[in-house]
Amino acid sequence: xxxxxxxxxxxxxxxxTAQVGIGTATPDPAAALDIDSQLPDGSYGGLKLPTMTxxxxxxxxxxxxxxxxxxxxDGATRCVQIWDATQSSWMNWYCMNQLPVASAVNYTxxxxxxxxxxxxxxxTDFENDxxxxxxxxxxxxxxxxxxxxxxxxxxxxxxxTTINADGNQFLALGVTPQASSGASPGVEVLSTFxxxxxxxxxLEFDRNATTIPEGDFRTxxxxxxxxxxxxxxxxxxxxxxxxxxxxxxxxxxxTIDNDGTNVTGYPFTVTIPAGAxxxxxxxxxxxQDNDNAINEELYLILQNPSGGTTAALSGxxxxxxxxxxxxxxPTEVEFVSTSSSVEEPVTPDNTRTINIAxxxxxxxxxxxxxxxxxxxxxxxxxDYSIDYxxxxxxxxxxxxxxxxxxxxxxxxxxxxxxIDTDDEILNIDLISPAGGIPAAAIGTNDAHELTIxxxxxxxxxxxxxxxxxxxxxxxxxxxxxxxxxxxxxxNDYTIRGYQNSNTAVGWSVALSGTLANGDVYVVASSSxxxxxDQTTSSFQFNGNDAVALETDGGTLIDLLGTIGTATxxxxxxxxxxxxxxxxxxxxxxxxFDTYSSSILTGFGSHTF
Numbered sequence: 001x002x003x004x005x006x007x008x009x010x011x012x013x014x015x016x017t018a019q020v021g022i023g024t025a026t027p028d029p030a031a032a033l034d035i036d037s038q039l040p041d042g043s044y045g046g047l048k049l050p051t052m053t054x055x056x057x058x059x060x061x062x063x064x065x066x067x068x069x070x071x072x073x074d075g076a077t078r079c080v081q082i083w084d085a086t087q088s089s090w091m092n093w094y095c096m097n098q099l100p101v102a103s104a105v106n107y108t109x110x111x112x113x114x115x116x117x118x119x120x121x122x123x124t125d126f127e128n129d130x131x132x133x134x135x136x137x138x139x140x141x142x143x144x145x146x147x148x149x150x151x152x153x154x155x156x157x158x159x160x161t162t163i164n165a166d167g168n169q170f171l172a173l174g175v176t177p178q179a180s181s182g183a184s185p186g187v188e189v190l191s192t193f194x195x196x197x198x199x200x201x202x203l204e205f206d207r208n209a210t211t212i213p214e215g216d217f218r219t220x221x222x223x224x225x226x227x228x229x230x231x232x233x234x235x236x237x238x239x240x241x242x243x244x245x246x247x248x249x250x251x252x253x254x255t256i257d258n259d260g261t262n263v264t265g266y267p268f269t270v271t272i273p274a275g276a277x278x279x280x281x282x283x284x285x286x287x288q289d290n291d292n293a294i295n296e297e298l299y300l301i302l303q304n305p306s307g308g309t310t311a312a313l314s315g316x317x318x319x320x321x322x323x324x325x326x327x328x329x330p331t332e333v334e335f336v337s338t339s340s341s342v343e344e345p346v347t348p349d350n351t352r353t354i355n356i357a358x359x360x361x362x363x364x365x366x367x368x369x370x371x372x373x374x375x376x377x378x379x380x381x382x383d384y385s386i387d388y389x390x391x392x393x394x395x396x397x398x399x400x401x402x403x404x405x406x407x408x409x410x411x412x413x414x415x416x417x418x419i420d421t422d423d424e425i426l427n428i429d430l431i432s433p434a435g436g437i438p439a440a441a442i443g444t445n446d447a448h449e450l451t452i453x454x455x456x457x458x459x460x461x462x463x464x465x466x467x468x469x470x471x472x473x474x475x476x477x478x479x480x481x482x483x484x485x486x487x488x489x490x491n492d493y494t495i496r497g498y499q500n501s502n503t504a505v506g507w508s509v510a511l512s513g514t515l516a517n518g519d520v521y522v523v524a525s526s527s528x529x530x531x532x533d534q535t536t537s538s539f540q541f542n543g544n545d546a547v548a549l550e551t552d553g554g555t556l557i558d559l560l561g562t563i564g565t566a567t568x569x570x571x572x573x574x575x576x577x578x579x580x581x582x583x584x585x586x587x588x589x590x591x592f593d594t595y596s597s598s599i600l601t602g603f604g605s606h607t608f
Contacts, residue, residue, distance in 0.1 A: 049080065057081075057090070069093075076127045097182035098126040102134070102175040105191040112199045113166060114226065119158040119173040119191070125182070132180035139190065141170045146193050164229055167198040167309075199226040201308030203235050204317040205300075206278070211323040217285035220300070220320060221278055222270065226309060229275045233308035237282065238267035240299035240319055247298040247324060254298070254324070257283040267303065274308075286324050298322040331436025332359040333369045333401070334443025335428075336408060341451040342415045351387075351414045354448055356430070358401045358408070360437055366403050367436035371411070372396040374427035379452060383424065385414045395428075401436070415452045426450040460485035460517075460608075461582030464493060465558040466549055467520060467606040469575040470528060472597035476539040477524025477532070480549065482515040483582065483608040490515050493557070495523065497539070498546040500566045506545070509538045510552075520606050530603040543571025549583070558583035572597050579607045 021027030023036030037044045049071040057070060066085030072078070078096035083089075101124045109117040123131045138155035142148045149172070152160070162171070170193035177186035202225040212218045224233060239245055247254050256263035258270060259281035272279045284298070300320045305311040336355040343350055358367060373395035386393050388411040399409045413426065428448045433440040460483050467481035478495060482488050490511035499506035511534070515521050523534040541547050546561035561569050569575075569587065574595040581591040595602075 097129070099183045100125040100129065100131065100177040100179040100186040102177040102186060102189040105173060105175050105189045107160075107171075107173045107191055107194075111162075111171075111194055112197050113162050113164055114199055116159055116161045117171070117173075119160075119175070121175045121189070123177050125177075125179050127182050129179035129182040129184070131177065133178035133185075135176045135178065135185070137174040137176075137188070139172045139174060139193075140166060141172070141193050144170055144193050144195070146170070146172065146190075149193075162196050164198075166196040168195070170195050198228065198309040201226050201228055201233050201305075201311040202314040203233065203272075203302055203305050203311065204314040205302065205320040206317070208317060208319070209321040209323060210284075211325050212284060212286045213325045214286050215288045217283055218322075219280050220282045220284060220322070221280045222272065222282070222302070223317075224272055224277050224279065224308075225314065227272070227275050227277055228307070228309040231307055231309070232274050233272045233305065233311045234269055235272070235305040235311070235313075236267040236269050236303045238301055238303050240301045243297075243299035243321075245298045246296040247322070248296065253287055253296075255285045255287065257281075257285070272308075284322055296324040298324070329360045330438060331361055331367050331433070331440040332443045333357065333367065333399075333430060333433055333440070334359075334445040335430065335448040336445070338445050338447065339449040339451070341453055342413065343453050344415050351412045352450060353410050353412045354428070354450070355408045355410045356399055357443075358406065358436075359443065361401060361404060361406055362436045363404045365435045365437075366405075367401040367440055368434050369399050369430050369440075369442070370396050370432040371399055372429045372431055374429050374447065377425055377427045379424040379426045383416050383452070384426065385416065387412045387414070413450060423454050424452045426452065463557050463583045464488055464515070464549060465577065465581075465583035466547070466560060467577045468602055469547070469560060469570055470524070470530075470573075470597060470600065470603070471541060471543050471570050472572045475525060475528045475597070476541060477522065477528040477530060477603070478539075478547070479603055479606065480511070480515065480521040480523070481577075481606045481608070482517055482519055482521075483606075484517060486517055488515050488517075490521060492552055494550055494552055496548050496550055497541050498548065498561075498563045499540065500545065501564055503564045507538050507540045509534075509536050518608075520604065522603055524603075528600070530600050541570075543573070544568040546587075556585045559585055559587050561587055574599055574602070576602045577606070582608070 019027040019029065019032060019034065021034045023038065024034055027034030035047060037046065039045050049069055051071045051073055053074040054072060057072065064083045064085065066083060068083040069080065071080055080093045081090045082093050084091045103122045103124065105119070105121040107117045107119040109115055111117070119136060123134065136156055136158050138152045138160045139149045140152050172193045173191045174188045176188040178184050204223055206221040206223040210218050210220060227233065250256065251264065258268055270279065270282060298321070300322065302313055302318050305313055333356055336357050340352055340354065342352040356369065361367060386397070388397055388399065399411070401409055428450065430442050430446050433442055463484060464480055464482055466478055468479035470477045490513045493511045494508050495511065496505045496508045498504070509523060511521065511523070521533045522530055523536055524530060524532045525537060525539060526535050544561070544566045546559060546563040548556055548563070549558040550556050560575070561567070569589065574597055575592040576595060577592055584591065
């Protein structure tokens, strides 16, 4: 028994002092522990440290010896750690870190030349290392599989604007993810290759209209968007069937030069060189004419584009209007004068010639104008006759100027005798000009007023009448006129007043003397500033009192106001009888003009 315990003690001492080898009988003399990597079955293995989570690590018995080594595997944390007793903390000796990953790489935008494409992707990092410095590269290939793929020089942003070299090629975006820490960069990931098309070549006129002075020319530019750099574009110019062109005949009234070639008909084809963005080689010339003063219009359209890159019309400015700015003036006709007069003869032999002038007559076309009677004329149709070009005519009638005629045309009006005593008016108009240099027009003097002065003596008044009246407080006066054709004895007449609504005479003023034909007799109060034939203080009217001119026997001759009423008709005013009106036993306000009571210039004379 004692020998057995002695052996164990000796063996233990040996083990505590000897080197240990695992998988080897000859451990390295410098190693306390030497592990051979080859396993008994011939395969190989490694050293596996104690693996635990952060929670497991917290249960390690303390004090933890300095240099204790473990492997932490907790979520994204995978680190070999060593205990630093001097700092009482676990130190990361080495931490595992995966590369960042780019996924869902794609780009959007219109896949046409000249358009901007914008990339998109998803960045992930197992250890949640933040992204920083991710790089981009655009690639060009000949098909969707990426055949012949090559990086595009300078295309290293997430956005890229395509160029002509990309047309009909296939583009992909490469994204290389970069993390701010940990393992990086990641592996480049490419989007799918997608085809880039050329933008269709679009054609249009560069403006909607052009004005060309007569005898001049202008270029009609065509604008080309997205021209093909290697293929020419053609388009036809035709007349717009939806509008009526008035330019006349191509080759006679105007010419068109198409890039050095004279155009003889519509439509004609314009060829635009490859790569050109404008075409300024269509020129229209307006030829000079002498018989047209109309600004004409030529309606053009573009049609049937071809060539270029799937050439098409833009739809914005496919039509164009050419205006001819004519340098002639239209023919113009007008009366030489706007008024004239003629005396009504005792025998029908008095005439008046009325002239019509022409300006800018056509050398090839006659000009006509219609002479009409305006409805405002006061002459009766049987009171005159008209002669034009040696023949009698009636309104309306046509006056004709021959081609090239610059001299006036004229017609004559003969005034016939009638029994009317009034002057009459013949208002004549010019209308409906035609022919000449289009568009013939009527000038400023489009109307003529012919006054026929009557030769009859008007009939006289039937008796004396009150021709003027003044009432303004204490100023009261009357003017009595004689247009009977003979002197009148005033002693046979009395002025009587009917005050307010009374029907009985309230006051009277007897007249005296003789009043010559065509003369007036003024009776007034002394305060009225007029030349008086008779002064009286008996006038008591105040504007609503009837005033009557009567014979001494009481026969009513003329009346102001209405007897038996107190209606105001002449307070603080002057009433002056209008020409042509004589005595009346009924007051008519329309026979009188009304003036301020301060206007007394009419007293002392009267026109009948």
